[in-house]
Amino acid sequence: MDSIHIYGGIPLSGEVRVQGSKNAVLPILAAAVLVDGVVTLTNCPRIADVECMVRLLTSVGCHVQWENGQIRIDARGAFGDSLPAEYVTQMRCSVIMMGAVLGRNKKISINYPGGCVIGKRPIDMHLQAFARMGVSLTEKNNILTACTENLCGSDVSLPFPSVGATENTILAGVLAKGETIIRGGAMEPEIQALCQFLVRAGADIRRDEKEGTLRIRGVERLHSCTYDIPFDRIVAGTYLLGCMAAGGSIRLTGVDVSQLTAVMTVIEKMGGRWEYRNGGIVLKAPGRPRAISYLKTEVYPGYPTDLQSQLLAVLALAEGKSVVEESIFENRFRVVPQLNKMGASINIEGSCAVVQGRKDLWGACVTAQELRGGAALCIAALAAKGETYIGNRHFIDRGYEALERDIRSLGGRI
Ligand code: UD1
16 A cells, blocks of 8 residues: 555654664665675665665676665676666666766766656766766767776866765775865765775775865775664654654664754754763653744755755644745755645745644645655654545655654554
């Protein structure tokens, strides 16, 4: 059944260990293509996007075994240089395979990637970085071919700290000849995880905090290694915001609160009280959240765009008026009409959502339009009076390993 059914209005109470990070594991899986050996990744979430990435790895010749939370990738036979359209168009992150396959085989053909419909999402910065590293690019019938005689390290300045473009440049630079310097790259924790993994496999990557650069010196080969995927900060934020909307008190374990600074600040402003002890966050929600006069989504360490929709669901119930500006993706308010169906009062004014908080939301039949908007509907449903049916759950399954199990552990009725 492609739907979720939630009976809301019950304060949350319980504990969950947060799953491994989707946005960390996907580029690390791609990076495994560069390794002349066997990579073992632990704490991998069982989600649709990871399944899709595993299929892409297999399609270029990797041998992949996935048991419980552990994925083992043997890339010694990874000589393929084209990716099947069927999987590439399912997921935006498939573009990350470009840097890895180029680094390994000097050529890749790929359809334009798909993914959540949250904006235009071009890949111009990825392609400009490759071009600077000696890659020639051609396009025919919507298939992009990138090839090079020799990848050479280069000075790459990104006009915006794109997460994907930074990852692709790192992947292309790891086995390139000479040094690649990335200026203005993204600094999200998922980028740090990718670098940690690559360094463990023998890469030479240094981050200069003062300069704001990443320096990658090409090495001859990468070797076998094991890496534990860090927690998913967006899943953690979703459950914390779920508690802020529904009320009650929850504990999340396996988290590093230093990656959630902007989120915890917003939670405090809304009246949530929390403490962090032994890798666990305990949150106590207020009776009714306070409004946030103005908040803008930003690149890390700012408030993440991936938690913007979920925040709208909380603010829909807050005391007072809130304004949330989306600065990363232009089409990220698709959840608003669905939240309004549940009694929310949210108006879109350009890049801002203006939220007039209401005392109650009501159960309704709503439809997820994309991953994080779908998670926001679950949050609204947990707080709403009565029953909510959320259609298109497959979007939510792209990022949440076991939403039902987790919500039940937190005392929700799902
Ligand atoms: C990644 C995350 C996604 C998150 C986003 C921003 C993964 C798998 N996905 O997506 O969950 O919401 O970071 O934190 O890690 N842009 C261009 N040209 C480019 C590349 C990007 O204009 O070549 C624009 C995009 O359209 C967007 C902005 O830059 O407006 C940010 O995109 P980017 O940081 O690249 O996001 P993704 O890597 O796609």
